[in-house]
Structures are given as structure tokens and as C-alpha cells.
Amino acid sequence: MNTAIGTIDWIPVAPFIALSVLGFLIMIIGLFFPRIYRETLGTITLVGLAVTFFLILQNWGEPRYAFANTIVGDKFSTVFNGLFVVGAALTILLSLNSQENRYLLYADYFTVIVFATAGMVLMSAGTHLLTIFLGLETLSIALYVLAGFRRENAFSLESAFKYFLLGAFASGFLLYGIALIYGATGSADIQEVTRWIQQNSLTGSLMLPIGFLLLFVGLGFKLAIFPFHMWAPDVYQGAPTPISAFMATGSKAAAFAALLRVALSTQSYTAIAWEQVLWVIAVATMTIGNIIALRQDNIKRMLAYSSIAHAGYILIGFIANNELGHSGMLFYLLSYTFMNIGAFGVISYLSTAEHEFVTLGDVRGLAYRRPFAAIAMAVFMFSLAGIPPTAGFISKFYIFSAAVKAGYVWLVILGVINSMISLYYYLGVVVQMFMSAVEEKAPATATQQPAVALALVVSMFAVLGLGIFPSRWLAVFMEMARSFI
């Protein structure tokens, strides 16, 4: 490790520093002005995130390393970090629900979201296993807190509790994997590890493959892929709705970023021929997610199972392991961020302090009561199901065509079958909203929610825009994928 402190390239670390400063700033503002309006805090956070977004864009280009090669600013990190910041901004808009989220009144809430985003940034920009581990833990610990933010609510606490125990358990595996990789290659720097693998063989010593396996187990927990998916439904159901959206999109994308970074640059994935194992995992993840989602009555829980299924689809792009596959994963994660935050957002849009609109019964006849919410929900459901002309369709199309190109025809057939199964429960929500009458004693819906409505409109435009004009974004992601291999 180079210990000389020379001139440091600040650009790669600038987004991380900006987020950390923003987090502390909000905390201090909350301390000195305890009665400050939540909307003011939200606005400050959004401005800070916009600044961070600008700083992230500065990293687009050739890789620039900083802090003894532990962090990098390249096209890969630019794309992922942009995604995280957009997801965080939408989450904050969802949290500005004036009626449901009384418990989110505190400044800490915004602080912790910003810190979680900082963790994600570290995960995608880290080129040293230490940085990736620290990013993962920053993200996880922040999410434990956020999941349990409704402290008087037994569901929220239980969700945080389960997430915490399983998350900490998983990070133990991740860490043991890193230790073994370090022991085998003499370094935890991904570039050094890659160099070592190129000079020696990957399977020469037992320690290295086991290390990678444990590392992927640790990340698999975060991705909620089979067989590590058990926590997701409980956690998403119990957590505050904006946080469920944040976890399903941001933290999943962050784990995919770390997975891609480690697997692609070391080529450890192709060298051990884990395609077969991953093939089975992807199919199991999709199938289990979709089948169990069929019998859910609670929309948040259904979306949790659907998010498991979507992780399976995204894995197909990873298995295809070609340019289109990797850029398709990015495209999928981007559209998934919008459609999933949108779907959770509709729940947040309707819920009041007395009643959370989460069951299928709650949304009966919604089209007659709240047409805007019903149309938004329908758009997101169509997109999640993968119906043209939405973003969900195009992303599935890219991923599946990448897999066909790579020769995984059966995987694609199973993926398409799964996609058809999922139609049933996504359209079930739409049918409930548009084709059944309003129940007699239906609880009142929340009104006057400009921030959440803004988030919904933005997500709807993004879902339709990505679906109708995908080529521009795909070109960007293709460029990223090319720069990486």
C-alpha cells in the first residue's frame, strides 16, 4: 500500500464527500431548529442531492483512482451513482406525505437516507474489497434504522429486527470471503487480485474459490435471490412504505453494482464456470418470487415477492455475460427504480395516519374515487408485468435477447413463462381498481399531497419515456459496458 500522501484526485470521492456533508448538515439543522418544517428539510436534502448528482456526472470518462486505488470514478460508477441519487430523491419526495408519515417528522430520517445513499455510492465506486465492505455496511446499518423508524409500530420494529439479524449474519459471510481472497492473493485490492488470478490459476488453491463463493453469498443476501430471499417479504411489508421502495430499488442496485464490479473485473465468474449454478439460482428466484406473489393479499408483500422475481430476471443479464447483458441489467435497474418506487408511491399517496392502503380490498374501485392514483398504479403494474410500451417491456426484451445471443435459450423460455405468470397478480391489482365497485365503508384516502404526486408524475414519465425512447439510454449503458470489459 502506498503510504505517501501526494496530491489527491478529489473528483472520484466528491460525490461521497458531498453526501456525507449533506447528512451532517441536515442533522445539525435538525438539532438547532427542532421545529423546522419537514418540507424545508426535504427541500434542502433534494438540493443537496442535485449538487451530488452534478458531482457524479463529472466522473464520466476514463477511470480516475483516488486514495491508494480504493475508490474510482469511471463510467460504471457514474451510471450507478446517478441511479442511486435519483432513487434517493424520489424516496424523499414519497416521504413528504403530509398525512401518513407523522413518525417521519425528524431530521434524522433524511440524514439516514442520505447516509444510506453514501454507502451505495461507496459500493459502486469501490475498487478495494475494504471500500465495498464499508459501503455495504454503511448502507445496511442505515437501512436497519430506517426499516424500524415507526418505533411504536410492531410490524416496523419486527421488520427492522429481522433485517438486522439476517443482514449482520450475511455480512459475516461476506467478510470471511474477503479474508480468504486476501489470504490467497495477498491483497484485497480488486486490481491486485485480478493480476494475481491472471498470473496464477483461480482454482489452484482452494481458498480463492471458497472466498469468492462466500463473497457472493454475502451479496446474495442483499440482492434477495434464492435461497437468501426469506427476509425480503417481511422486511418490505413492515418497513415504512417509502423505505420499502428505497430498499427494493437502491440497495438491490448497489448490491448488483458490487457484484458486477467484483465478478467482471476479476473474471472469477467465468473462470469457475458458475453459469450452471447461477442458471439454477436465477430460475428458482424468478419462479419462487412469482408463484408466492400470486397468493398475496397485501400489495407491499406482493411487491416484495415481485422484487425477488425481478432480481431473478436481472440475473439473466448477468449470466448472459455480454455487452448487451450488462447494459440490459443497467437499463433494467433504472426502469425498475422508477416503476417500483412508483408502485410503492401510490400506496404512500393514498395512505392516511389511520389507514394504510395496502390490501387488494383497499384499492377496490379506486379508479372511481381517485382516478389519477389508479391510472398511475396501472402504468406501474403494466410496466412491472412487462407490457409494451412501458420500460418494463424494453428491459426484459434487452435482457432476454442478450441471453439468447449468449445461447441460453431455455433460460429465456423459463423467464418468459415466469413473466406470464406474473401478469396474473399485476393485472389483479388493475382489475380490482377498475372493474369492481367501491366498498360501502371504504376508509378515506389522503388528499393534498403535492410532493408524492410529483414523484408519481416523474416516475410515470420516466417509465413511459424509457419504454418509448430507449435507444439513447441504451447507448449510454452500452458505452459503460464496453468501457468495463
Place this chain on the structure above:
Amino acid sequence: MPLTYYLVLGAILFSLGVLGVLTRRNAIIIFLSIELMLNAVNLTFVALSNHVQNLDGQVFVFFVMIVAAAEVAVGLALIVAIFRLKETVYVDEINLMKW
């Protein structure tokens, strides 16, 4: 002593931790088992650091300890909050949500 001894000890401690998490029902014990896993990793790191003759592994241990401390702070707070609400820390009694 050869490196193997340390690695085997680390592996045994790690497995004991995993076993504890999977079989115990008390949240505090589960939590301590997780700490045991992390410390088994620390032992492995230090041993390997000596083996490969650089300090990266030992630096790693410091970070692991910091992260473990942060996890303790959040985790114990959660356990206390759950206990106040439900008067139990047994994981099989914390079961509002099931599929």
C-alpha cells in the same frame, strides 16, 4: 506454529457462530454468535496478514471492529425497542408476519 492452525481455529469459531445463529432462539445470543463470526474473521485476517507479509489484513481488522461497534449500537437499540413493545426477545415469538 503453522498458519493452518490459525485458519482451522478461525473456521471452527466461524462455524460455531453460524451454528449459534441458526439454532438459538434468544436474540441476544444470536447477536453474540454473529459477533463470534466477525471475530473469527478477524483472527483469520491477522493470521493471513502475517502469512502474506503485509499489513492490509490488520488494517481490515480495525475496520471490522468499527463496523461491529456500529452494528452493536443499532442492534441493541432495536432489541431494546422490541422488548419494550412485546416483552420478549425470543425470535420465535416475534412473528407477526408470515407467508
